[in-house]
Amino acid sequence: MIGFDLTEELLSHQKMAREFAEKEIIPYAAELDRRPGTVFDWNIVRRFAKTGLLGLNVPKEYGGLGVDMLTAVIVAEEIGTACLGIMSAAAGNWLATTCLKHVGTENQKRRYFPMCCGENAGLAALALTEHDAGSDMAGIKTLATRKGDHYILNGAKTFITNAGIANFYIVFATSDPQKRHGGLSAFIVDGDSPGLTLGTVEDKLGLRSSQVGTLIFKDVKVPAENLLGAENTGFLIAMQTLDMSRPCLGGAAVGVSRAAYEIALSYARERKQYGRPIIENQGISFMLADMATEIEAARLLTWKAAWLIDQGMDSTKASSMCKVFATEMAESICSRAIQILGAHGYTSYWPVEKYYRDAKAMAIYEGTNQIQRMIIASML
Numbered sequence: 001m002i003g004f005d006l007t008e009e010l011l012s013h014q015k016m017a018r019e020f021a022e023k024e025i026i027p028y029a030a031e032l033d034r035r036p037g038t039v040f041d042w043n044i045v046r047r048f049a050k051t052g053l054l055g056l057n058v059p060k061e062y063g064g065l066g067v068d069m070l071t072a073v074i075v076a077e078e079i080g081t082a083c084l085g086i087m088s089a090a091a092g093n094w095l096a097t098t099c100l101k102h103v104g105t106e107n108q109k110r111r112y113f114p115m116c117c118g119e120n121a122g123l124a125a126l127a128l129t130e131h132d133a134g135s136d137m138a139g140i141k142t143l144a145t146r147k148g149d150h151y152i153l154n155g156a157k158t159f160i161t162n163a164g165i166a167n168f169y170i171v172f173a174t175s176d177p178q179k180r181h182g183g184l185s186a187f188i189v190d191g192d193s194p195g196l197t198l199g200t201v202e203d204k205l206g207l208r209s210s211q212v213g214t215l216i217f218k219d220v221k222v223p224a225e226n227l228l229g230a231e232n233t234g235f236l237i238a239m240q241t242l243d244m245s246r247p248c249l250g251g252a253a254v255g256v257s258r259a260a261y262e263i264a265l266s267y268a269r270e271r272k273q274y275g276r277p278i279i280e281n282q283g284i285s286f287m288l289a290d291m292a293t294e295i296e297a298a299r300l301l302t303w304k305a306a307w308l309i310d311q312g313m314d315s316t317k318a319s320s321m322c323k324v325f326a327t328e329m330a331e332s333i334c335s336r337a338i339q340i341l342g343a344h345g346y347t348s349y350w351p352v353e354k355y356y357r358d359a360k361a362m363a364i365y366e367g368t369n370q371i372q373r374m375i376i377a378s379m380l
């Protein structure tokens with residue numbers, strides 16, 4: 001049955017996330033955006049931790065909020081309206097908790113989930129990408145060598161959200177690069193493991209309130225009990241995790257689009273040229289009509305992907321579709337919002353230029369939009 005009424009519980013999470021975004025993120029978003037992209041602000045994490053939102057998808061028995069995917073995308077939309085950079089730090093965390101939730105053992109969950117839950121929660125991260133292995137994950141070269149009751153990791157991971165600041169990382173490494181997909185395994189690596197260091201921290205176009213950097217592994221000892229799932233099943237684990245996380249990106253893209261659209265709408269109603277509000281020109285009002293329509297369409301696609309996940313149904317195609325559609329829409333809507341504000345929109349006085357810089361990243365991470373189209377095409 002199809003219905004769009006949100007339950008009381010869902011509405012209360014939406015309200016909580018909206019209030020958090022308005023009170024605790026929006027007032028700081030511009031300042032964080034202007035800091036050097038290499039400086040991370042822990043206050044945001046502390047404020048996040050107080051709401052419990054860092055443990056959004058962690059089951060209640062481990063201290064999390066234990067929400068379903070539909071709730072998670074609705075929360076992501078609200079955080080996305082406030083700051084995609086801060087949303088990205090949270091999303092890096094949720095990627096790791098999603099993976100742990102689905103393949104972690106009871107012991108792994110008991111040990112690592114509490115690090116993302118409660119007032120003292122910190123961040124987690126998921127590390128796939130390497131210098132020579134971006135879209136082509138099978139090209140991962142970080143080596144995991146079994147030595148008795150532990151593995152030794154050597155290599156480097158690049159462009160990792162929350163690098164250097166996470167309590168733990170879910171790291172994908174290979175037993176033998178020649179085996180490509182078949183040699184990949186996933187490991188939980190403690191953030192303070194000897195031999196694990198932070199390399200370059202990226203100075204980015206947008207998402208400047210999140211930290212993205214390189215992790216270097218030099219003879220990092222990982223206990224065998226920190227292997228996630230079975231050996232050599234890392235590729236499947238990564239694919240399933242990304243399938244389940246992409247709708248949150250869709251939600252965040254809807255959020256930033258909504259924020260840009262609302263600014264553009266109210267500006268167009270107030271800004272007068274030729275003696276009348278610019279919204280009275282069809283050239284502007286049709287742009288706004290398209291923006292409103294696209295946001296609605298992206299939200300429905302995102303909710304559908306989330307709903308499929310909540311039903312335990314295959315969401316791969318819908319997750320990729322919502323990622324492609326919502327993230328490309330976000331970049332385009334932010335661009336159109338700048339156009340509606342004219343020169344004012346091109347300055348940092350208004351947040352739309354920040355939204356535009358932030359939104360650009362969404363078509364790149366969690367699998368580029370070209371890769372999403374390959375996934376969709378393969379399922380047609």
Ligand SMILES: Cc1cc2nc3c(=O)[nH]c(=O)nc-3n(C[C@H](O)[C@H](O)[C@H](O)COP(=O)(O)OP(=O)(O)OC[C@H]3O[C@@H](n4cnc5c(N)ncnc54)[C@H](O)[C@@H]3O)c2cc1C
Nearest residue numbers: 126127128129134135159160161361364365366367368370
């Ligand atoms: C802000 C940010 C945060 C990130 N956070 C994380 C993180 O937390 N963890 C993590 O593991 N990674 C993270 N990444 C890395 C991200 O997942 C990769 O950038 C992404 O997978 C693409 O890899 P690449 O940049 O090496 O591009 P490449 O794979 O080199 O691709 C370059 C271009 O070629 C295109 N392309 C490649 N192959 C094909 C093909 N077969 N057909 C058509 N087009 C193709 C791509 O779409 C892209 O446009 C992050 C990236 C950014 C920008």
